[in-house]
Amino acid sequence: HHMYMTGMGTVISAFFQTTTLLISIPSVIILTCLLVSLWGGSIRFNTPMLFALAFLPMFGIGGLTGLPLGFNFSDVALHDSYYVIAHFHYVVAPGTIFAIFAGVYYWFPKMTGRRMSEFWGRVHFWGSLIFMNLIFMPMFAQGMAGMSRRMSDGGATYSLSNPDNADVTVGTLSDTIMGLNVSISAAAWAMLVVQLPFIVNLFWSVKHGEKVESDNPWQATTLEWETPTPPPHGNFTKEIKVYRDPYEYSVPGAKEDFTPQAQPAK
Known part of the structure; x- marks a missing residue:
């Protein structure tokens, strides 16, 4: 979808639009298969499963918000904005960061013969999930308001977001949108802090974690x-x-x- 803004002809632009939208088909199939696999199951909501399940709604948000980027008319407005950053991280972050955490909690008993603390694992999970959303969800609003991802001031020097060149309503909205950077930064620092329970839990459990009773503790x-x-x-x-x-x-x-x-x- 980045190709829409290069000034290419409408024919080749339509080709890129079609291929961009086709990418969503296997993604929907994968997400549907995962949901159907859970249907009717007796799910144990331990820490590895929580991280795995969190992937589903997070990836769903990332996929749905990617559809406007697949159409020429909407991508012209959203391209190179904070909307793209939010969409990208909702797709990539759950599938990488959450998958790594799920794998560590899941295979830790096999590697060490001990379990990691379930309580601190849940603290780590809920903190990571909440603050990850607080980081990237506001970026959708920033992107739809026209905030550029390429400029230090978000493009505030342009008339559509500069209070000096726009009416009071637009100027107030711009101040609010730019002000979201403060809450996003705070959430990012909080996201870093909630990784401390994971680090402490990881090293503490190597020597002091609950011993597993079998070679297959997860059945x-x-x-x-x-x-x-x-x-x-x-x-x-x-x-x-x-x-x-x-x-x-x-x-x-x-x-x-x-x-x-x-x-x-x-």
Whole structure:
């Protein structure tokens, strides 16, 4: 969608618009598959799952706000504004930062033989989720008000956002929009602070965390949970045979709610 502003002809611009909108199709399919997979399940809302679930609404917001950027007429106004920054980070941040945190909390028991604190994990999750939204959600309003991402003053030197060259209403709105930078900065610092419980929890749990009672504390089905805890050099101490697919949960007729891949068929 960045190509719309290069002065290209309408034919090639229409091509880029079409390909930009087509990108949304696999994204919608992935999000739908994740939601359908959760439907009817008995979900345990522990810390890794909270970070994984938070991806769904955050990525949904990022995807929906990307649609206006796929049309020429709306992208002309929103291009190079703070709206693009907000959209991009709603798409990328949950899928990277939250995924990393979910993975650390999830595989930490396998790596160390101990669990991280669930209480401080939840403090870390809710703080990160709240402040991440407080950072990027106001940027949508800033972008729709015309605040540029490329200029130190947000483009306030132009008539549409300069109180000296506009009416009182526009000038007041501009002051409000520019003032959101203060709250965004405060939320960014708060986002940094709420990472401290994670750091302390990580290092404290290595020596003092609750010991896991089995090699598979999450009742997972995939092969990495067949290794000893913590895993030795080479991970597996014996040859592993795979009997089924990696997502055998609540299989009709099975005695248990989960069936590991390496469990022989009965």
